[in-house]
Amino acid sequence: MGGLLTKVVKNDAMKNDPPEIYNWRVYVLSCSACFAGALFGMDTGIIGGVLKMDTFRKKFGLQDLSPVAGADLEANIVSTLQAGCFFGALVAYWFADKYGRRASLFGCACIAIIGTTMQAASNGILSVMYIGRLITGFAVGAASMLNPLYTSENAPRAIRGALTGMYQFFIVSGICIAFWINYGNLLHQTGDRQFVISLALQGLPAVCLGVGMLVSNESPRWLARSDQWEKAATTLARVRNLPVDHPYVQSELAEIREHLEMEQRLVAGAGFWDLQKEMWGVRGNRNRALLSIGLMICQQMTGTNAINYYAPQIFANLGLNSTETGLFATGIYGIVKMVTCATFLIFVADTLGRRKSLLWTSIAQGLSMYYIGFYVRFDPPVKGADVPPAGYIAIVMIFLFASFFQFGWGPVCWIYVSEIPSARLRAMNVGIAAATQWLFNFVVARATPNMMVSVGKGGYGTYFIYGSFCFGMFFFAYFFVPETKGMSLEEMDNIFGVIEQGKFMDEEATPNSPRVAAVELGEDGKTATGTTVLQAAEKN
Template identity: 60%
Template sequence: MSSILRYIVKNDAMKTDPKEIYGWRVYLLACSACFGAMSFGWDSGVIGGVINLDSFIQAYGLGSKDDVATANLQGNIVSVLQAGCFVGSLAAYPLTDAFGRRPCLMVAALFTLAGVAMQAAASGHLEPMYIGRFVSGLGVGASSVINPIYVTENAPRAIRGLLTGMYQMFIVTGGMIAFWGNYAVSVHLRGPKQYIVPLSIQGLPALLLFCLMALCNESPRYLARKDKWEEAKAVLVRIRNLGPDHPYVQDEFQEIVDQLDYERRLVGDASFWSLQKEMWTVATNRKRAILSILLMVCQQMTGTNAINVYAPQIFKNLGITGTSNSLLSTGVYGIVKVVSCGLFLLFMADSLGRRKSLLVSSVGQAFCMFYIGLYVRISPPQDGQPVPGAGYFALVCIFIFAAFFQFGWGPACWILVSEIPAARLRPMNVALSAATQWLFNFVVARAVPNMLATVGAHGYGTYLIFGSFCVSMFFFVWFFIPETKGISLEHMDQLFGVAEQHKLEVTEGSKHDVSKIEIEEHSNRSDNRSV
């Protein structure tokens, strides 16, 4: 695996770091945590197909002749999950800081499982369906905050983009499985089983998340923050697959110590309000927080989740007839997303980098959205008429759009928001970013059915609006987003320009080297507290 990665990943860190650190443990940690991401992708894929199944339409009263009323009900069923995700992502910050990354991921998995059970047992009643989707959202939203933090804090710097970007890979994989599951039940099942089965099996990723995280370690950087120095170093030795005296382990551990020492001298003991003050009054931290929030706003305003959730309806609007055919097209769409995301993580995240990927992705997505919108406006598909060549190219543009999203705005946003903050601010920064993502995800999920029904014939204005956002995102990245590939987490302060006076405050009268005696004193204090 190490030799393959060295051939694929092109950055300075990969050339100098020891090959032993790319052992199986670091991949197991990343994959285990990312099953929380798969829960969201699976749910989005399931609900988008289920609401178009005849059995579900009949059971939940979606067959109204009033298109706007049906769109409102569809939007409510879909978007209540995102509302739960918004709440869960905000709650995750204080919990993961207080109790740790690993136990909080396990609790989030239990919330997701409880919500899935309620959805499957709703039996045509909207109230338990709404409550179940909200409860599932609490778990999925919490996972969206904790997962990138946990993976980032465990990952070697050279492949941090690859491992953190696996969050997006698991989202699209879950969506692809759900898309094909919807197609299978539409062909082979009838009656209530047609929607109960896909709603039930979407709990599988959450079950795997709980079981696998029970076997994994806590983040070494979290343990260090809690002054559990010996345990932190032992975990670092194990996941790096090197001896405790190896220079790489010594250097990485010293970087963690130095960074925590610097932050504590700068601000002192952390509290919620002191961290808030540090985030919004220190210029470099404020800049990173605002960039993280804007990245997540942009990610949702590409329109990607509009297509993820309402893909069957969008394919119908572009001339694909029959529920099974639209679900089949959605399944192919899922495959394109998985393949393109895999290509990005292997060949672009840590080689081409985050910034260039976002720029290329913006241009490609804008072209696709503008073409689809103009096609639907100028030559909309007619019922009973064959789809023209221009129409088939519009269908292809849906797949091209998916590929470009996975080449940049999908995985790169999660990578950036989890790696650019200072260590003590990382949970809060990721929580705010994830909450922003879920808020705008909710807005898109709730608004798109109405937009498709009201903004021009076949909703052509919807695509033009999203295309315009993609154009604006190109300029946002060009002027404001720096490149972070191959840079250690402890060196992000330098990249974003820490003020010189803060450096002087930390370094004056002391050095950053922390002796073994100091570390042992930290360890002894930690042991005394536990007793």
């Protein structure tokens, strides 16, 4: 994949970069970390199919409940994971900054193994299932924040979008594998083994993540932040496959050093409240945080996880009534997601860019959802009858929706929120974004089963709601999302207008003073005005 990427990626950053930096090490490192995405995907994909297995429903008492009560219990089982994910993503930034990205990811792998073991051993006891999913969720949520952070800080700028977006590819690969695990267990296993094996195999990506982190290096940018410059230089040189004294390595180190020194002078301390002041008191940083939050809300409100969690039920509502057929269609859905995500990462992510990908897929996703909604509203499937041609088109629309999502709002959001924050705030910014993603993932997971049985006959209103969100996202991306492809992480301040490094320093400032000025460009885009950090915070 590495050689193919360097052949198809077309952006200015690659023209002057030495070819040695696009080597196998950076791809192996990214793949090792991206097993965090496979963990996310396996947990997401397994549970939807398990909930429809008769053996699971009998073991946990779902078959004796009314449709509404059953939908509530299913939603509780699914959404417990998201609750854990929210808190895991929210606190992971502290561990990432204190102990490093690599060590924190290894910790996530260990916690996930404990959680998945509890799920597999729950034996019909709902409280054990809930606790197991909550613990697993904590690890999945933390890893969802750590992986894009770790990968973006190691990746060469020209292919950073593809490498960071590999997280999404591993998510959809995990979902695809999970769908086929469920289908295989339904066909070839009997009794409790049907769902126990599926639940236990959720831990496989965690094992791979743990092993991968044992053989991977720490982020050179985190080492630099921790004042371990010798290790940072050695690690960066190894990842770039160049000697330490090579001009490219020295230039990247100098850029990291300059950016960190500037940020360290911007605010006196590096405590929690100092970073909060820096994030929310400086307009450019605040804009980046709000943009990250907005992107993650939009990603979830496309409705993609409504399909991921409840695909068998959705296919049944479209006329595929048998559990076996529904799981088979769900497996095909997973393959479509995986193939289209790989296509995006290889051919589009660092060529077409982030902004255009978000714009056109917003409209395409909305049209797909609206067609399904109109079909269920005006020509609903009849139980036991053959699926009409319009129904097959609706099923195709599910697959097309998955394809469009993988060409835009799936991978791009993770790429974007991991690359735009400043170095001091990157872990916190990505943590807030990931927590937002899991919060709205929880909302979707909890609300969708009830929407499917209450918002119009057959749940047709559900598709109109998610489709309308998709159309609205076009305007969000058009007005608020600038292009960032091919730019280094240290250049993001120039796009978002926080400061211009090395200029307009306060005359009374010392290297450790918080009075170093932030610089704002005038309306002509050229004239700069210096203000202290506190003045900037008060003014904005």
